[in-house]
Amino acid sequence: MKKKQALATVLAVSMVGSMLAACGSTQSSDTQKSEAAASAETTAEASEASTEAESTASAETTEASASAAPSDYKGTIRWLNFKPEVADQMQDVAKAYTDETGIKVQIDTAASNTYQQTLTARMDSDEAPSIFVLTGATELAEWKDYCRDLSDTQLNSWLTDSKYSLKDDDGVWGISYGLEGWGIIVNKGITDKYFASSNKSTDYTSLDDLYTFDALKAVVEDMQSMKDELGIEGVFGSTSLKAGDDWRYQTHLMNQPLYWEWGGNDKIDLNGKVPDFTFEYNENFKNILDLYLNNSLIDKSLVGTKTVDDSMAEFALGKCAMIQNGDWAWNTIANTDGKTVKDEDVVFIPITCGVEGEENMGLNVGASQYMCINSDLPEEDQDAAIAFLEWLFSSETGKKLVAQSLQFVTPFTTMADAEYTNPLFASENDIASKGKTAYCWAANLIPDDQWKNDYGASLLEYAQGQKDWDKVVKDAVDEWKVEADIVNNQ
Amino acid sequence: MRKSYKKYYALFVIPTLAAYAIAFVIPFVMGLGLSFCKFKTLKHAHFVGLSNYIYVFTQNSGFLGALWFTVKIAVVGVVTTNLIAFGLALLLSRGLKGTNFFRTIFFMPNLIGGIVLGYIWQLLLNGILIKLTGNDLTYSATYGYWGIILLYNWQKIGYLMIIYIAGIQSISSELMEAAKIDGATYRQTLHSIIIPLVSPSITICTFLALTDCFKMYDQNLALTGGAPANKTMMLALHIYNTYYNRKGFSGIGQAEGVVFTILVLVIAGIQLKISRSREAKEV
Numbered sequence: 001m002k003k004k005q006a007l008a009t010v011l012a013v014s015m016v017g018s019m020l021a022a023c024g025s026t027q028s029s030d031t032q033k034s035e036a037a038a039s040a041e042t043t044a045e046a047s048e049a050s051t052e053a054e055s056t057a058s059a060e061t062t063e064a065s066a067s068a069a070p071s072d073y074k075g076t077i078r079w080l081n082f083k084p085e086v087a088d089q090m091q092d093v094a095k096a097y098t099d100e101t102g103i104k105v106q107i108d109t110a111a112s113n114t115y116q117q118t119l120t121a122r123m124d125s126d127e128a129p130s131i132f133v134l135t136g137a138t139e140l141a142e143w144k145d146y147c148r149d150l151s152d153t154q155l156n157s158w159l160t161d162s163k164y165s166l167k168d169d170d171g172v173w174g175i176s177y178g179l180e181g182w183g184i185i186v187n188k189g190i191t192d193k194y195f196a197s198s199n200k201s202t203d204y205t206s207l208d209d210l211y212t213f214d215a216l217k218a219v220v221e222d223m224q225s226m227k228d229e230l231g232i233e234g235v236f237g238s239t240s241l242k243a244g245d246d247w248r249y250q251t252h253l254m255n256q257p258l259y260w261e262w263g264g265n266d267k268i269d270l271n272g273k274v275p276d277f278t279f280e281y282n283e284n285f286k287n288i289l290d291l292y293l294n295n296s297l298i299d300k301s302l303v304g305t306k307t308v309d310d311s312m313a314e315f316a317l318g319k320c321a322m323i324q325n326g327d328w329a330w331n332t333i334a335n336t337d338g339k340t341v342k343d344e345d346v347v348f349i350p351i352t353c354g355v356e357g358e359e360n361m362g363l364n365v366g367a368s369q370y371m372c373i374n375s376d377l378p379e380e381d382q383d384a385a386i387a388f389l390e391w392l393f394s395s396e397t398g399k400k401l402v403a404q405s406l407q408f409v410t411p412f413t414t415m416a417d418a419e420y421t422n423p424l425f426a427s428e429n430d431i432a433s434k435g436k437t438a439y440c441w442a443a444n445l446i447p448d449d450q451w452k453n454d455y456g457a458s459l460l461e462y463a464q465g466q467k468d469w470d471k472v473v474k475d476a477v478d479e480w481k482v483e484a485d486i487v488n489n490q
Numbered sequence: 491m492r493k494s495y496k497k498y499y500a501l502f503v504i505p506t507l508a509a510y511a512i513a514f515v516i517p518f519v520m521g522l523g524l525s526f527c528k529f530k531t532l533k534h535a536h537f538v539g540l541s542n543y544i545y546v547f548t549q550n551s552g553f554l555g556a557l558w559f560t561v562k563i564a565v566v567g568v569v570t571t572n573l574i575a576f577g578l579a580l581l582l583s584r585g586l587k588g589t590n591f592f593r594t595i596f597f598m599p600n601l602i603g604g605i606v607l608g609y610i611w612q613l614l615l616n617g618i619l620i621k622l623t624g625n626d627l628t629y630s631a632t633y634g635y636w637g638i639i640l641l642y643n644w645q646k647i648g649y650l651m652i653i654y655i656a657g658i659q660s661i662s663s664e665l666m667e668a669a670k671i672d673g674a675t676y677r678q679t680l681h682s683i684i685i686p687l688v689s690p691s692i693t694i695c696t697f698l699a700l701t702d703c704f705k706m707y708d709q710n711l712a713l714t715g716g717a718p719a720n721k722t723m724m725l726a727l728h729i730y731n732t733y734y735n736r737k738g739f740s741g742i743g744q745a746e747g748v749v750f751t752i753l754v755l756v757i758a759g760i761q762l763k764i765s766r767s768r769e770a771k772e773v
Contacts, residue, residue: 116734117734120530120531120740123531123533124531124532124533138737139737141737142530142737142738143530145530145534146531242628242717243628243715243716243717244715299624301624301625301626301629302620302625302626304626304627304628304629304717304718305616305626305627305628376533447737448735448736448737449734449735449736450731450735450736453731453735454719454720457716457717457718457719457720458719460628460717460718460719461718461719464625464628464629464718466629466718483736486736486737486738486739487736487737490737490738
């Protein structure tokens with residue numbers, strides 16, 4: 001009887017233990033992890049549970065390996081990373097800092113398109129991030145209670161231009177860690193083949209001629225008719241208008257009409273209120289969208305099933321010659337299995353849409369992600385986080401990691417001598433050196449996701465031939481009024 | 491023996507009770523409170539009274555659209571899943587060869603998560619639709635509607651079937667035999683014996699299917715995501731989008747959530763009452 005009772009107790013205990021362990025492995029919170037470790041009875045089980053939890057939570061705390069730590073800070077610096085494409089590289093950064101200073105750094109990465117959700121949840125937890133990312137002024141309004149004023153930090157003094165910070169009259173609340181540029185990414189190998197072909201029917205001879213919409217359109221349509229000769233399935237990759245994958249069009253491509261409507265770099269205040277919007281340049285937007293849709297490797301009725309990744313893979317495999325995306329796409333292209341496009345062939349040309357003066361314009365370049373320090377944490381945690389960031393953007397190790405592993409083009413003077421490996425950065429510099437002006441990120445002033453998602457859905461219906469362009473424009477303008485009101489008056 | 495039960499009572503009840511409180515009761519009460527607040531994170535919530543609810547009922551057009559779509563899914567979904575599940579249960583409780591095998595097969599889809607199912611069915615349906623019509627699921631709300639119904643049936647039928655089988659098997663064989671001796675046809679047996687006697691199962695199954703349809707989220711998200719233009723968006727997905735897509739709308743999303751809970755409670759309550767009263771009359 002005694003034996004049986006003992007057995008029952010063991011069973012019960014192990015049941016409870018495994019229940020908690022299972023908890024830890026599905027939830028991405030580290031409290032669960034330590035709970036599981038604490039309550040599971042046998043050590044073997046405990047260690048198993050915690051390793052499992054670690055791998056699924058995509059969070060990794062690199063333990064202090066060196067015993068000689070120059071700092072007496074005992075806490076953990078937590079960075080809630082915005083960019084899933086560098087999630088692994090960020091872990092290297094954390095490890096490098098821990099190796100050098102003994103301070104623990106934990107990087108958590110929010111899944112694509114879920115940053116705000118993840119941030120909201122984490123801010124309420126005991127392990128709130130010390131460094132988090134905001135994407136613009138409209139988000140600052142919501143999170144200002146949590147932002148530390150960074151005006152007196154070295155980071156702020158290193159900025160090459162104060163427009164790369166998120167600020168208002170009271171202070172500097174966020175500092176950009178990466179300038180991103182986007183335009184049309186071209187596989188130069190294929191376009192060179194076209195320019196050299198005797199069958200072509202245009203007079204253009206190089207990518208340098210493609211700085212106006214008329215030229216781009218003529219070349220693209222000619223290339224589309226010669227696709228067999230060029231060995232491609234279509235000039236443009238799939239226009240990914242699947243819900244959640246439509247940001248290249250509902251946000252990024254909108255930069256062009258918004259920029260022109262609001263009067264260009266000098267007149268747009270990226271830290272200001274959401275301006276009025278009449279979609280004055282809607283015909284121009286339609287021009288370029290139609291060009292994408294009609295000269296693609298898929299029929300335009302199928303764009304609702306395509307994702308950004310599909311599109312990047314098509315480009316990497318050489319099935320198409322052009323896609324619209326930004327320099328962040330390089331990692332995806334470079335890591336595609338069976339990639340055929342050569343590194344040196346990956347270059348940018350600007351997006352053009354038929355507006356007068358666009359031949360002098362270059363890429364869209366701007367800061368869209370700002371690092372903020374959580375002011376809700378104790379002072380020492382905030383200071384440690386700032387020290388970490390200063391190390392990252394000024395020490396030799398840090399700079400190398402930023403430039404070659406994370407591949408951020410930072411707006412800091414300390415990073416001026418960094419060497420980059422991303423070929424798209426070289427192309428950006430090349431275009432800037434030709435004296436072309438960069439478009440600022442006017443699209444950062446789009447009121448909210450509600451507008452973006454509904455507009456994206458509208459574009460999909462247009463592509464499928466179910467919605468007139470006039471109706472697309474009208475809906476976009478009407479909804480803008482509603483959303484802008486909500487954002488400006490909150 | 492009874493004494494030893496009592497001794498372990500706490501050991502078995504407390505973990506479950508604690509889990510229920512932590513995962514359900516406490517968040518629910520907090521959620522109720524937050525629906526009267528404007529907030530971004532829990533630490534910085536400001537009380538705003540009824541304004542969130544007023545917004546939900548006066549200005550939020552999408553809420554009613556999503557509600558109507560959900561009702562349409564629920565009506566058809568409840569009827570089809572229950573009819574098919576009951577039919578299968580009848581078929582698989584007659585001692586045919588391979589009964590257990592088929593029961594397992596029918597039950598299996600229920601073990602796969604809704605998100606995975608949603609993506610798999612999206613691929614399947616898109617493949618068929620593109621072949622037949624040249625368009626995909628996002629083309630028309632009708633496609634999306636029937637896609638959700640199909641997916642839901644495929645997932646839920648096996649589960650309901652098991653409940654029905656249990657109900658049918660609990661009917662005493664004497665009754666069935668007596669009916670046979672009295673010369674009842676199969677149709678008569680079905681109508682006068684089987685259906686009345688499994689009516690407790692019918693109550694459970696319709697309840698499960700109904701609440702399930704109203705709460706459906708992952709299948710909806712993965713299969714259509716609301717496309718085209720939010721026309722296939724069900725209530726739960728709408729609430730999520732309200733909460734996150736606009737700045738400062740967490741409170742309104744929360745209020746929608748509370749309204750939604752009350753709605754499901756009321757509908758499920760009415761359904762239970764109706765089917766319970768039928769049970770009492772017929773047995």
